[in-house]
Amino acid sequence: MTLYGEDDPNIRKCIRHGPVAHSRRNVYPPSANTPKISNNIKHLSFVWEMGSTIVTMLRLRRPTTLLWGFGLCLLLLFYVTVPSTNTDQCDCRGHQRAVTSSAFIGQSQQEDIRSYPNDKHKMAILIPFRDRFEELLEFAPHIHNFLNTQHKNHHLYIINQVDGLRFNRASLLNVGFLESGIDCDYVAMHDVDLLPMNAALTYQYPHDGPYHVAAPHLHPRYHYPTFIGGILLVKREHFRKVDGLSNKYWGWGLEDDEFFARLKEAKLEVFRPGNLTSGTKDTFKHIHDRRVRRRDMIKCYNQQEITRHRDRQTGLSTIRYRLQSKKEMTIQGAPMTILNVELECDRYVTPWCDCTENIGNTPKSQQSSPKSDDVIVPRLNRKKHLSHDG
CATH class of the missing domain: 3.90.550.10 (Spore Coat Polysaccharide Biosynthesis Protein SpsA; Chain A)
Structure with missing residues (x-):
């Protein structure tokens, strides 16, 4: 059964990230500049570490397998640990009921939706x-x-x-x-x-x-x-x-x-x-x-x-x-x-x-x-x- 055949693409973000992020924004309301500063710091840190790793590899004429592996692991580590830099936020408030009632069979039976x-x-x-x-x-x-x-x-x-x-x-x-x-x-x-x-x-x-x-x-x-x-x-x-x-x-x-x-x-x-x-x-x-x-x-x-x-x-x-x-x-x-x-x-x-x-x-x-x-x-x-x- 196609659950969201005609919904806008934001519904997929809600399914992936869930309403948790939205609830956190409500509990700890940040200032207007906080998200932007935090994202810039993450960008600079990621670019600096990646650049340092590449420079180190280029200086070695015959880099060993260990160094190559270490560099690749470091890149992979930063790719996994650094949160998504997408600044487009998903407002799940409009979709939370649809996700909850349609994604789980039987949940709709517990809700009295008229x-x-x-x-x-x-x-x-x-x-x-x-x-x-x-x-x-x-x-x-x-x-x-x-x-x-x-x-x-x-x-x-x-x-x-x-x-x-x-x-x-x-x-x-x-x-x-x-x-x-x-x-x-x-x-x-x-x-x-x-x-x-x-x-x-x-x-x-x-x-x-x-x-x-x-x-x-x-x-x-x-x-x-x-x-x-x-x-x-x-x-x-x-x-x-x-x-x-x-x-x-x-x-x-x-x-x-x-x-x-x-x-x-x-x-x-x-x-x-x-x-x-x-x-x-x-x-x-x-x-x-x-x-x-x-x-x-x-x-x-x-x-x-x-x-x-x-x-x-x-x-x-x-x-x-x-x-x-x-x-x-x-x-x-x-x-x-x-x-x-x-x-x-x-x-x-x-x-x-x-x-x-x-x-x-x-x-x-x-x-x-x-x-x-x-x-x-x-x-x-x-x-x-x-x-x-x-």
Whole structure:
């Protein structure tokens, strides 16, 4: 990432010399003539010593190797020890914040810098990710410009799953919540393939409760009443209150339905946008092509039975992962943090995190099935509640 592509050359002086010299000038303010006199003395001393060394060498008709070496060492010594004679001073006051916040990854998370002071909140946009680079290229600048138009303080976090296990969207959202900046007081659980198109859609701070931007009556594909996927805004305290999302959902689907059950159990009402007339065709742009990237809908062991029930064992407090690396990058002016994450799988609890050797007729897990009254995902009429990709 280019940190200072458009800054003036003085920024390099600040990086090299730092604000220490500037602070010394403030602590010990010299007189107007002191710098000039000091520099002249250093110049004269350097010229005198260098000249004396050269004259001594010229007087010797056959200078020995020792004398030549001594003379060269003396010149090198003076070159290294004498401070720079450049009288151009660098005023780091204008660049000190930029150097501090950009040169060190993570420092910006500790500072509460608001691009839009009138917006008292900051949103962390959490994007679970794997092998969707073309979609990210379109999504990042679009959502960045969309939110800038609304003067929303925000930052993008791409939680990239780099292990060999099946994709786990819910666990990646848990990781993104833990790794996002402490200055972000609410999160947006956002799909990378869903672009808001209606300017009336707001990513407002969810004061009263979770705010489902991609409401069922607006989403291009999913229309059942308990759907809360796509784009959901949640305050950090509410996310912690329900212990985040379940970590049992390896593969595609159902993790949002289980999260809805958690919100309902915590008596958190889900709010949705109203008074929009754009409908399911013009409110969002769905850029996922299921013919190019098929969703992982494989079911193995007793996954289909277990994941239809409320999970009371796993969540934000039990997530296990390793942060492989953390990178900063920009796509067409949209800054973002890339979190390369390796998830861990308890194969006794969720053996379906890897179905490569257990597809088809496979033995069931030794776990007992949940109670029937804990069912959170009813069997839906797909023709009634689902439509083709938008």
